[in-house]
Amino acid sequence: MTYCLAINTETGFVLCSDSRTNAGFDNVSSYSKMHTFAWPGNRVFGLLSAGNLATTQLVIKRLQADLDSGTIPNLLSVSNMQQAVDYVATVSTHVQNLHVVRDSGNVNFEASFILAGQIGNARHETLMIYPQGNYIHESGEHPFLQIGEIKYGKPILDRVINRTISLEAAARCALVSMNSTVRSNLTVAPPIELLVYNKDSLRITHQLCLNESDPFSKELSQAWNQGLVIALQNLPKFYWETPGLPEIAEFQSAK
């Protein structure tokens, strides 16, 4: 399994991904799922991948090969994010179809991607590409996109993320969302990669790779646990804990 997410704010975007891959419980490895293509001053792309590892690796190789050979279109030739996502989606579906003919139906070659980027002075954008090659855009109401094991890490995003959040706060929220998923699901695991892109910088602003033993990771996890405990302590008390208050919505006493 995998967990990748992208948050698109007014001031840039954040990408976050885990690194665990597994083909069964007894075949576990670690591979990066975050891939960057950057031409400082011209354009920046971040690509997050989930799904069949052979598919996602070959898609990345094809994107690079098209650049190396000058095949058109490629990530440097496309003139906007719409052309970029069409191109990546086409490569993805092509690669998925390559091996299906030799399969008896038992293997899932599917892969999903999140493509984030900015080209020149156009707006920075993030898009999620489905295995079928169709895709959706983030929006003002839903500024984040997720692929893979999305449920554990979604509530914190639902509560906190909006367009106007600072890029660093969004990045911390992404790490918390990832941390929650890692704790609850064995198939999502460090190292955790984080990319923070300031809009209009047209270069990759900050990129981290955090292992479990990393002091920043530990500090973040501990601070978050502590913050949750305090948040729980500050929740309103039940009426029976504060004598004198009226009873609230008690609809059934002991039978």
Added chain:
Amino acid sequence: MTYCLAINTETGFVLCSDSRTNAGFDNVSSYSKMHTFAWPGNRVFGLLSAGNLATTQLVIKRLQADLDSGTIPNLLSVSNMQQAVDYVATVSTHVQNLHVVRDSGNVNFEASFILAGQIGNARHETLMIYPQGNYIHESGEHPFLQIGEIKYGKPILDRVINRTISLEAAARCALVSMNSTVRSNLTVAPPIELLVYNKDSLRITHQLCLNESDPFSKELSQAWNQGLVIALQNLPKFYWETPGLPEIAEFQSAK
């Protein structure tokens, strides 16, 4: 869908359940999924249900009918929680099998249950009953049990719940876990039922039914959101936000 959870602490147990049932997106209703059977001073049971509504309703009716007719075993005749869970599991599998013979294979008659209770001066226990009739017990390492849509609400439980947490703190945590699930999944919805059982009381200590418009629900949701925002604000800053600190784990600068 459904979300039900049970938390078993040293001082009692907490049960929490939503009330949404749906047979497709265009057939949505509201039914209680929390059922109580209590004989004050003698024994107390709470039963949470998920799955096919016809199945879970008939299981509850059968449990009541066995009590009314004095059929042995029943919830009043069983002498310990082991016998109680065996009995409920048998009724569940029997009811599930009733209608399968007339089905073409398209209907899922399955149901899961969480049974919590205390009989006399024996220890209070919680058990999760699978559709197949087998079951598992909570444990010191894993004091909570969930059925239905379990993922959204699990991270907060994983971080906070242990045997020694106060019963009221566990109840607030259960409501937060439920609140997160309701926000992220349309098929889990209020009214939310909450039962708090103090061990050895042998009566249902507190039981609440919280609607969306309930002041306590609103206050809890707002306080939790506020607590999360504060927790996020107190997370450690990235090295680039606090100039002078050493760089942490930056493995790749802009290409």
